[in-house]
Amino acid sequence: MDNDFPNAAIEKLHIEAKVKKWRRTCFVIVDLIDCPGFEWDASQNMVVAEDDVWTAFLQVNPQVRVARDVQFSVFDDWRVCFIPLPEEPEE
Secondary structure (H helix, E strand, O other): OOOOOOOOOOOHHHHHHHHHHHHHHHHHHHHHHOOOOOEEEOOOOEEEOOHHHHHHHHHHOHHHHHHOOOOOOOHHHHHHHHOOOOOOOOO
C-alpha cells in the first residue's frame, strides 16, 4: 500500500478495522434475513420489514440498527468474501 500510495497514510490497522466492520455487518444482514418478518430486497439492496417488526427486534438486538433503512450495494460481494460455501457432500 505504501509503495502504490505513499501519501495516503493508510495503515494496516485501518484496513483491518474496515474489513472487520464489513464482516460484522454482513453477518448481521444474514442473520436478519433468516428471521421471520425480514427479507432481502434485491432491487433496493436492503433488509426490509414492517416498522413493528423492526421495533420489536431492535429492543432485543440493538446491534442490528446498522442495517435498518440502509442500502448495501456490496452485500453480494461481502457474502462471497465472508461466508464460506457449503461443503459438497461426499459420495
